Amino acid sequence: MRLLHVISELDPKIGGTSQAVRTIIEGLSQLDVINEVVSLDDPNAPFLGDITFVIHATGPGKTPWKIAPKFIPWLAENLHTYDVVIVHGLWHYHTYAIYKVWSYLKVNKPALYLMPHGMLDPWFQRAAGRKLKAIRNWLFWKFTEQNIINRGDGLLFTCETEKIVSRESFSPYAPKAEKVVGLGVESPPNFAVRMEEEFRRKCNGLTGEFLLFLGRINIKKGVDLLIKAYLDLKTKGVQLPRLVIAGPGLDSPFGQSVLKLASIDKDIVFPGMLSGDAKWGAFYKCDAFILPSHQENFGIAVVEALACSKPVLISDQVNIWREINTEKAGIVENDTESGVNKMLKQWMNMSAEQKKQMGLNANTAFHTHFTISRASGKMINAISQAIPTSN
Template identity: 50%
Template sequence: MKVLHILTSLNPIAGGVAKAVDLAVCALDSVGFASEVVCFDEPEASFLRSKHYEVYALGPANNMYSYTENFKEWARVHLRNYDHIILHGLWQYSSYGGYLFWRKYASTSSLWVMPHGMLDPYFQKAKDRRLKAIRNWFFWKFLERQVVNNSNGLLFTCLDELKLARTTFKPYNPKSEIVVGLGIDSPISYSYSLSEAFKSTIPALNERPYFLFLGRVDSKKGVDLLVKAYRSLRVKHADIPDLVIAGPGLESAYGQQVLSDAAGDDRIHFPGMLQGAAKWGALYGAQNFILPSHQENFGIAVVEALACGTPVLISKQVNIWREIIKEEAGIAEADTLEGTINLLERWLNFSEEQRRLKKDNASKAYRQYFTTNAFGENLRVLFNK
């Protein structure tokens, strides 16, 4: 069987949807399904060269709606060749356009929508997203509710995402709601070269222990809370590990504010976006991974940390926090300054034995819930019905 994935962009800087599509392709391959991908990036984009699957890049789509006139003709010729189609994400031309062309050219195929958290009520309530919230309301009324309610169903990464999606827009009447999960391959095995690759990005770190944030420096991620909490605890804990904040976004207004909040503290490091060996070296070597996010549909980087045996300190707005707490693989608190301080302080007050146990449980939690095999099997069962 052939599966087509449609999304706006495979650019890794754009966020988790691009990575989730990579993972979905791998998961389906593991159970014998062939996947191809349509995106609206420019065909010459450098990040497409490393893809191990067929990509049809139909861009450029240099507009707010990510519209590209190339999609209609491609869909007319090719869309009927697929057994199953998954629309990844909402609010862009890739979702409503994909739905329209499915109805016109490929209605005998099944159409599924994987919203990747984009139906979370957070996005309609956040103060810094008021204009986007109004836009989304109009998009829902005239466009996206058709996509959600008339496709074969919605695919969710976890139960919390499913429950939250029911509360945001009306009328919300999908034909089916299915938790398929999300999973990653086992990471590359640890080697000293991974640590060296990471340390080369922060020479000032030397051999000191560190806490790790790995992701976009964005207001949704609560990075400002992390910096403020860390600096407040340095007063009481002189031996607190360094803090590494690794990811794109420092050039934004929010990123500049985070840099200002951290100014003068030589124990907070900003190496930028880490990839490849440097990223895995950072994850393997961290005392813990920290994400005090205000909204996180799944948290791929959280799962990557677990796979490396690194405990995670997260907010209860990360939708997989219940599984992590159940397996005692980390700590979860509120997405507030007080909650973030509690995350760090609870960890600092752990004994070495308690920390070692969290590390052991991190690997177990990954194997229990978040492997590629489990994700692929869920999709296989769904598509074979």
């Protein structure tokens, strides 16, 4: 099978969808699928030198919509040579362009799927501060996005919750198929002492127990709720471990407000973005991972924590919460300050044996639901059904 992945940007700095596409390609390549990517990235971007698969960078995309004049000509010349096309993400030029070229093909027309990666979540249309973007999305839906969603071969979702909530935001919404294919995460490297040493060094020699938040310092992630709940419990005499909040974004206005909020407590540590050994050291040595996000389509960091046998304390807006609950691999509460407060208190009231068992359950959850091989198998089964026989 020859498969084309279409994405606005594959730059690893944007995380999320970019990382997901790389993981999907890794898994499918092990099943003898030929994967290629076409994107709106600048062909001179430095990160392209580290990529091991074929990527056609047709950008740079200009304007917020990421218009790239070379993109449609490339599609017109090459699209018919693929068996399946998966379009990743919405709201940029790539969805408009791919549908335009695909709809005009008369022969050798590949199967066309869209993987929204959470971008149809109603949170984006309802959240305070996003009114103008919500209006923009409605306009895009009316003139472009509904075409690929309702006339392509179907939608691919990372989990059941994403499929359910994606039906709420826009109409007419009538995809030909809705398939939950999951999303795999690579098994972590085995623990090595250097990982702990690198993590502790990033945290200025931090010692003892700690809870870990690892992700962008962004209002969507509920970081402010976490800090407020943490401080509130400590003022009430609850003995909490230290709190490590790791990730990029501290230089943003929201990041600065978070630093100010936490400045009264030296037990809240901000090491910045962690990667490599430092990241794995954080996962392996934390007591639990915590993410009280207002919207999280999948949560790669959540799954990485599970893979390291760490319980996860998450909000019910992290779309894989059902799987976490089913396997008893963590604690799930709502995405409010009181919800985070309850989450932390419940964790602190658990015995050492209960916490140990939850860690074992976390590893079981990873192997049951979130391995690359499992997700790749489901993806192949889903997209193979629509491959035209003439191809």
